[in-house]
Amino acid sequence: MVKVIRGGTLVDGTGKEPIKDCMVVIEGSTIVAVGKENEMEIPKEAVIIETDHKVVMPGLIDAELHLMGEKTEPPVPLQRVTGGSIPLRAIRAAVDARNLLYAGYTAIRDLGSYSSTSAIALKRAIEEGTVQGPRIMAAIWLNSTSSPLIESQVISKEWLSASSAWHPPIDGVVECIRAVRQAISDGADLIKIMTTGGTMKKESPKAAARPTWTIEEIRAIVTESHRLGVRVAAHAVAGKGIRNAIEGGVDTIEHGFHADREDFRMMVERNIILVPTLSAVYRMSKSETLPSYVVERAKKQLQQGLKGVKKALKAGVMIASGSDQPFEQGAENALELELLVKAGMTEMKAIKAATKIGAKAWGDDENVIGTVEEGKLADIIIVNGNPCKDIKILQDKENIGLVMKGGEIIVNRGVETS
Numbered sequence: 001m002v003k004v005i006r007g008g009t010l011v012d013g014t015g016k017e018p019i020k021d022c023m024v025v026i027e028g029s030t031i032v033a034v035g036k037e038n039e040m041e042i043p044k045e046a047v048i049i050e051t052d053h054k055v056v057m058p059g060l061i062d063a064e065l066h067l068m069g070e071k072t073e074p075p076v077p078l079q080r081v082t083g084g085s086i087p088l089r090a091i092r093a094a095v096d097a098r099n100l101l102y103a104g105y106t107a108i109r110d111l112g113s114y115s116s117t118s119a120i121a122l123k124r125a126i127e128e129g130t131v132q133g134p135r136i137m138a139a140i141w142l143n144s145t146s147s148p149l150i151e152s153q154v155i156s157k158e159w160l161s162a163s164s165a166w167h168p169p170i171d172g173v174v175e176c177i178r179a180v181r182q183a184i185s186d187g188a189d190l191i192k193i194m195t196t197g198g199t200m201k202k203e204s205p206k207a208a209a210r211p212t213w214t215i216e217e218i219r220a221i222v223t224e225s226h227r228l229g230v231r232v233a234a235h236a237v238a239g240k241g242i243r244n245a246i247e248g249g250v251d252t253i254e255h256g257f258h259a260d261r262e263d264f265r266m267m268v269e270r271n272i273i274l275v276p277t278l279s280a281v282y283r284m285s286k287s288e289t290l291p292s293y294v295v296e297r298a299k300k301q302l303q304q305g306l307k308g309v310k311k312a313l314k315a316g317v318m319i320a321s322g323s324d325q326p327f328e329q330g331a332e333n334a335l336e337l338e339l340l341v342k343a344g345m346t347e348m349k350a351i352k353a354a355t356k357i358g359a360k361a362w363g364d365d366e367n368v369i370g371t372v373e374e375g376k377l378a379d380i381i382i383v384n385g386n387p388c389k390d391i392k393i394l395q396d397k398e399n400i401g402l403v404m405k406g407g408e409i410i411v412n413r414g415v416e417t418s
Contacts (some may be wrong), residue, residue, distance in 0.1 A: 064322025
């Protein structure tokens with residue numbers, strides 16, 4: 001079936017100037033033509049999607065989240081990772097995936113959910129049509145070294161030992177290589193490591209600056225992952241752990257709140273993408289249930305993160321949008337875009353961070369998602385209002401008039417078709 005989107009303003013995700021009175025022609029799952037309406041012919045028997053006074057843009061990509069199956073932030077931090085059965089979490093995660101899609105997110109990177117293979121199973125259920133959801137790139141964590149630094153404000157050492165969300169303890173180059181092979185055999189699309197601890201432990205936050213892995217271990221993980229065609233994402237917050245991740249050759253740096261100018265220079269040199277996850281610390285800074293010391297550190301972390309994004313932009317670092325959201329998910333994930341604008345991005349650059357650059361972080365080697373261009377998959381949203389003028393409108397799913405994934409209309413909130 002041929003579909004034609006016409007009449008609206010196209011924001012194609014590349015960062016180019018919008019095209020008014022656009023036309024996008026879709027055959028099956030693929031975009032076959034893009035241009036101005038008055039310069040193109042409408043194929044016979046096409047389904048027409050009228051988009052006057054609306055914005056046509058690529059589906060959004062969240063490059064860093066966690067389908068944990070959690071309802072809300074708990075009053076007791078450890079409850080987040082110990083409360084709720086695996087079947088209950090799986091059902092909630094499936095609902096969250098559907099909600100993300102309905103809010104305009106057509107692709108996501110899950111960098112660690114409630115069990116080591118849960119996101120992989122959900123991805124397969126979506127691909128076979130059992131449930132609705134975005135395209136998923138599912139990671140398996142290889143973070144459980146014997147280092148104590150991986151504990152955070154919400155994860156106890158005891159839980160790590162018992163949980164299937166983390167790989168068993170890994171130490172040394174040989175074990176790292178073996179773990180990568182096992183993870184990929186288990187279906188991982190992506191390897192996730194933590195090269196620093198967190199900064200919200202009750203002890204001194206300076207612990208986050210100490211690296212968890214040796215650089216030889218990181219290089220072993222990256223080399224073997226790349227040999228097998230899989231990317232590596234690194235949780236890296238501060239200090240030597242960030243530099244080790246960069247020198248070790250990872251593909252994306254998650255958080256990077258305390259990265260310095262030299263770190264950013266090296267990231268540009270190596271084409272490493274930064275996923276700042278500002279909204280994670282923003283939410284923590286507004287919490288009424290987390291311990292007061294966590295809230296205060298989150299406030300400082302947010303300011304540091306905002307400054308860091310400004311430095312990264314000045315250095316020319318590629319930045320992708322990632323919410324680091326583990327709770328109920330949907331349009332609220334787009335808070336990250338508002339914060340990227342606050343950090344110094346234009347609205348257009350923030351959109352690019354959640355589309356074209358998000359696709360690079362997602363692992364789009366074949367260049368098939370992330371922009372509305374000829375030859376790309378038709379992952380498209382139609383927005384009531386103009387996010388180039390007000391990025392916050394993407395945080396309300398009612399402003400997402402239509403969601404299309406692979407040429408299929410998933411949800412239509414009043415967009416005229418004929």
